[in-house]
Amino acid sequence: MFRLNCLLLVIVLLFTSCDKKQNRVATYRNVDIKDTKIKVKGANYVDRSGEHLCWSRFPEEVLSMPSTQSMFNADKARTNSGVRMQFKTKSDRVKLVFLPQLGDNRGAAFAINQNGQPTQTFEFNAQESSQQMTIEVVNQHPGLSTYFEVVMPSWANVALNSMELWGTSELEELADDSKPVYLAIGNSITHGVGQGSATYLTYPYLVAKSLGYDYYNLAVGGAKVSQAIADMTDELPKADLITILIGYNDLIFSGKTVAEYITAYESYLRSIRNNHPYAKIYCITLTYTKAEKSEKTGITPDQYRLALRNFIYHEQSKGDKRLFLIEGDEISSVENLRDDNPNDKVHFSIKGAELFAKELIEIIGE
Structure with missing residues (x-):
């Protein structure tokens, strides 16, 4: 009887563990990517009006000029060199989905900074970056309000398609960090x-x-x-x-x-x-x-x-x-x-x- 009880207890624990794992997977939830708590730096032209969060280093009227007037190639100018996306949350994990946009595409390398320190990088070759790109960021300070910065690729034009946070975590207001x-x-x-x-x-x-x-x-x-x-x-x-x-x-x-x-x-x-x-x-x-x-x-x-x-x-x-x-x-x-x-x-x-x-x-x- 003692052995039978022990076996039943082990079975119960196994099922409980599986349930917890399933619940853990299910705790991601979408947040509004139009939320202004998501800040974009390095791009002066940010569009929150469509399905995606988009950005550009140059205004459309300049990009639409003939190259003989602008003196550059518009497809290269549409790329995201120097663009960063910033947000703050206590979420243990953050899932971000990016989609390619019009412009030159030579692959996409993303870098993640947390509280100002580099923590992760994600690389997609030119073929991979021509379709949906998903990155999962692990909070190095779990349970604490963490300042995230996602550094965009220099030779691709991407837009944020979705953001998911873990559990009940929310986006938080970023402190004013005015810099020269x-x-x-x-x-x-x-x-x-x-x-x-x-x-x-x-x-x-x-x-x-x-x-x-x-x-x-x-x-x-x-x-x-x-x-x-x-x-x-x-x-x-x-x-x-x-x-x-x-x-x-x-x-x-x-x-x-x-x-x-x-x-x-x-x-x-x-x-x-x-x-x-x-x-x-x-x-x-x-x-x-x-x-x-x-x-x-x-x-x-x-x-x-x-x-x-x-x-x-x-x-x-x-x-x-x-x-x-x-x-x-x-x-x-x-x-x-x-x-x-x-x-x-x-x-x-x-x-x-x-x-x-x-x-x-x-x-x-x-």
Whole structure:
């Protein structure tokens, strides 16, 4: 009889355990993704009106311009480099479902920060990121109000399709965390070519995180000096810090003369300065490249560097005390370039982006 009772007790415990597990699986529940307790950073244009929570770094009127006017490719501009989604909850787990949107797609790498510390990463290749992507975030501080930040991929355009929290947990109000604002403006080097599709490995992300800035990445792969981007910076929060690294595509692919490059740069910089009168602006000359000259014009990178140096010195002499020059080829070298693609003449590897960020941090942080 004693053995029979023990056997019955074990059976009861097993069924109880199974019931608990089933209940545990069933405790996820949907929350409203239109809830403004979900904040989006790094994208000034957020749409909560449709089925998905969507965001964009650029306004639609700029994206719809002909590329000959905008000076960049709209599909590349629709990608999410620098975009972060933030929320706060006590939930032990959070399930997030993302869907791809219109734009270039080179895969999707997400990073999760909790209370400011990196905790998880999720990677989807180009094929996987062309369909629904589900990530499950485990709270490293179970039962406590935890601040989550989801860092979006740099070379995909995604939207939040759903969010599920565990048990009875709710979204909580985020405290006001006003920080100085950093705008990173440029082309594919700043966008993040060479760091996969991982915003969290790009140099602007590393600079912003180290210096404690909120930031917007306004770089687009293949972009040339773009008056449209300069003009639209008026719609962004007033910046405290701006870095500009632009010109490689003007030299190599557009074949601009030195005079044409500086004329375009002058108008471009004037608009940025007018829109952000108190920002410290760091203009970076062309970084190290294996490209020796433009095949179209025969003009060398050094000629562009010299011209930009002289132009910035001239602007400084007119009294702009918040305008600075950084010699790009002095803080980069062949060591920065991609080791996974030796034929790439200009883009940084993951390690190269980190090294470049460290150089900028040292200069800007002085």
